[in-house]
Amino acid sequence: SYVLTQPPSVSVAPGETAxxxxxxxxxxxxxxxxxxxxxxxxxxxxxxxxxxxxxxxPKRFSGSNSGNTATLxxxxxxxxxxxxxxxxxWDTVTTHVVFGGGTKLTVL
Amino acid sequence: xxxxxxxxxxxxxxxSLRLYCGASxxxxxxxxxxxxxxxxxxxxxxxxxxxxxxxxxxxxxAAPVKGRFSISRDDSKDTLYLEMNSLKTxxxxxxxxxxxxxxxxxxxxxxxxxxxxxxxxx
Numbered sequence: 632s633y634v635l636t637q638p639p640s641v642s643v644a645p646g647e648t649a650x651x652x653x654x655x656x657x658x659x660x661x662x663x664x665x666x667x668x669x670x671x672x673x674x675x676x677x678x679x680x681x682x683x684x685x686x687x688x689p690k691r692f693s694g695s696n697s698g699n700t701a702t703l704x705x706x707x708x709x710x711x712x713x714x715x716x717x718x719x720x721w722d723t724v725t726t727h728v729v730f731g732g733g734t735k736l737t738v739l
Numbered sequence: 740x741x742x743x744x745x746x747x748x749x750x751x752x753x754x755s756l757r758l759y760c761g762a763s764x765x766x767x768x769x770x771x772x773x774x775x776x777x778x779x780x781x782x783x784x785x786x787x788x789x790x791x792x793x794x795x796x797x798x799x800x801a802a803p804v805k806g807r808f809s810i811s812r813d814d815s816k817d818t819l820y821l822e823m824n825s826l827k828t829x830x831x832x833x834x835x836x837x838x839x840x841x842x843x844x845x846x847x848x849x850x851x852x853x854x855x856x857x858x859x860x861x
Contacts, residue, residue, distance in 0.1 A: 662845035666783070673835060673851040674775075674783060680845070717782055721846040726799055728773075728785035728846060 633722040635731035642737040649708050651734045653701040653718030661720045663701040665694060668733075669714045677716075678703060705736075713738045740764040740850040742836045747855030754826050758855055760819040760836030765850075768792065768814040771839040774821045775848060776832035776857075784832070786810075786821070788839065788846075803829075826859045833857075 636654040643649040665678040676685050678694040691706045705712055718731040746758040774786040787800035789810045798810050809822040833856050837848040
C-alpha cells in the first residue's frame with residue numbers, strides 16, 4: 632500500500648517561514664491535500680489539489696508537489712498556526728485514502 | 740456547511756453501534772460522504788465513503804473495517820449512517836463525518852463535523 636512520510640515535528644519562530652514535507656513514491660504524480668488540526672478541534676482542509684486554498688484560508692498557506700516530495704509552506708508564521716498538519720492522497724491503485732503520520736508545528 | 744455526528748458511546752468488544760451524521764448547508768443528495776476516525780494520539784484514518792445516488796450510491800471501505808462496518812444514507816433526512824458490528828478495542832476513536840470533494844484522480848475531505856467518540860472496552 633502507498634505510504635506517506637512526514638517529519639514528526641517542525642519548529643519555527645514567529646514571522647518566519649515553516650515548511651512541512653510529505654514524502655511518497657512519485658508523489659508528484661498525485662494530487663496532495665493538507666489538513667490543519669488544532670488541539671481539541673476537527674481537522675480543517677487548508678490546501679487541496681497540491682496548491683489550491685479553500686475560501687477563508689490565508690494566502691500565507693501554499694503547497695507544492697514534485698518528484699517524491701510535497702511541501703506545505705506557511706509564511707509569516709503566527710502563534711495560531713501551531714497545530715498538527717497532515718498530508719493526504721488518493722491511492723488510485725487501491726482506491727483508498729492515505730494519510731501521512733502528521734507533523735506537529737511548534738511556534739517558538 | 741454543518742455536519743453533526745451522534746450515536747457514539749461505550750460498547751463491549753464484539754458489540755454493535757450505529758452512528759449518525761446530520762447535514763445542513765449543502766445539497767446532501769449530491770454529496771459524496773465519508774467517515775474518518777482518529778484514535779487517541781493518532782492521525783486521521785479513513786473508514787469509508789458513500790457516493791451520491793446519482794453517481795451510483797456505492798460504498799468503499801478501508802481494509803480494517805471491511806465486512807464489519809456499513810455506510811448508508813437517507814437523502815430524505817439529510818442523514819449519513821455508520822453501522823459498526825463485531826467491534827474491536829482498536830476501533831476506539833473519535834469518528835468524524837465528512838463531506839467530500841475530488842474527481843476521478845483524487846479525493847479529499849472538504850468539511851468535517853466535530854466527531855462522536857466510540858469506546859470499545861470490556
